[in-house]
Amino acid sequence: xxxxxxxxxxxxxxxxxxxxxxxxxxxxxxxxxxxxxxxxxxxxxxxxxxxxxxxxxxxxxxxxxxxxxxxxxxxxxxxxxxxxxxxxxxxxxxxxxxxxxxxxxxxxxxxxxxxxx
Amino acid sequence: xxxxxxxxxxxxxxxxxxxxxxxxxxxxxxxxxxxxxxxxxxxxxxxxxxxxxxxxxxxxxxxxxxxxxxxxxxxxxxxxxxxxxxxxxxxxxxxxxxxxxxxxxxxxxxxxx
Numbered sequence: 760x761x762x763x764x765x766x767x768x769x770x771x772x773x774x775x776x777x778x779x780x781x782x783x784x785x786x787x788x789x790x791x792x793x794x795x796x797x798x799x800x801x802x803x804x805x806x807x808x809x810x811x812x813x814x815x816x817x818x819x820x821x822x823x824x825x826x827x828x829x830x831x832x833x834x835x836x837x838x839x840x841x842x843x844x845x846x847x848x849x850x851x852x853x854x855x856x857x858x859x860x861x862x863x864x865x866x867x868x869x870x871x872x873x874x875x876x
Numbered sequence: 877x878x879x880x881x882x883x884x885x886x887x888x889x890x891x892x893x894x895x896x897x898x899x900x901x902x903x904x905x906x907x908x909x910x911x912x913x914x915x916x917x918x919x920x921x922x923x924x925x926x927x928x929x930x931x932x933x934x935x936x937x938x939x940x941x942x943x944x945x946x947x948x949x950x951x952x953x954x955x956x957x958x959x960x961x962x963x964x965x966x967x968x969x970x971x972x973x974x975x976x977x978x979x980x981x982x983x984x985x986x987x988x989x
Contacts, residue, residue: 763919790975802920802966802979815976850920854975865977867912867920 761785763868765851771874772841780836780871782851791834792852792865793826795819802850808834841875848872878903878969880950882980890988895939895954897983899967902948907969909950910977911941914964923965926950937961962987 764783772778784791793805806816808826825837834853838845849872852865883898901907908927912920924935931943937960941952952965967980 765919768917792975794977794979799981801981802968802977804976804978807975817976852920863975864910864922864925865975866922869917869919 763851763853763866765849765868765871767871768869769872769874771876774843774875775840778838778841778873780838780849780851780873782834782836782868783832784834784851784853785855785866786832788853788855788866790814790854790856790863790865791826791828792854793836794850794852794867795847796850796870797844797847805836838873841873843875846873846875878907878971878978880909880967880969880978880980882965882967882983884983885981886984886986888986888988889957891959892956895952895957895961895985897952897965897967897985899941899950899952899980900948901950901967901969903969909941909943910968910970911935911939911950911952912966912968913937914966914982916963920966923952957985957987959987959989961985 766781791808796802804817806820807814823839827835848870850870851868854863854865879902881900910925911923924933926933926943934940939954964982966982968977
């Protein structure tokens with residue numbers, strides 16, 4: 760069964776460093792997402808991406824964050840200058856727009872645990 | 877705005893007992909609701925979803941959930957717990973406009989042999 764994959768599974772970085780989290784969405788999906796979960800808190804939406812541009816973003820997704828689909832398979836989340844509070848589990852998801860809206864199931868990857876020291 | 881609340885961050889049941897994981901939603905419009913399960917070191921896997929068809933939704937692994945508008949609830953149940961059901965369970969509601977999901981804080985299910 761097709762699945763979303765994410766690399767690395769765990770990333771440790773120093774505060775102020777740039778990190779890139781990578782995701783390979785399911786191949787025929789057209790919508791891509793990033794969510795994060797700070798330990799003990801809710802899974803929070805960061806951004807959605809469609810047709811090579813951001814379609815929605817949350818307040819969390821400030822100028823420190825960017826997303827890119829550099830080729831036909833990868834979807835990346837870049838954090839330019841990491842802060843301690845960026846430590847979280849980051850989930851990538853993708854969806855096939857069967858109905859083109861909120862009914863569409865999002866398929867999630869296993870997550871990347873980011874630790875900022 | 878949509879939101880969900882999951883009551884009970886940890887639930888323990890004996891093997892063979894009923895599983896009941898609670899989810900209440902807040903939405904000003906008819907919601908689309910989802911339950912996901914996360915096994916250790918794996919991604920969020922869809923268990924079932926409600927999209928305004930039948931109010932009783934059957935999912936994978938013997939789970940089901942009932943949409944109750946009067947109670948604004950979408951509780952997840954399974955008649956008989958199995959050891960393999962031990963995992964983290966997340967309830968989510970999708971935004972009426974746009975595609976983002978709003979998740980609950982999750983419920984960790986422990987199954988006691």
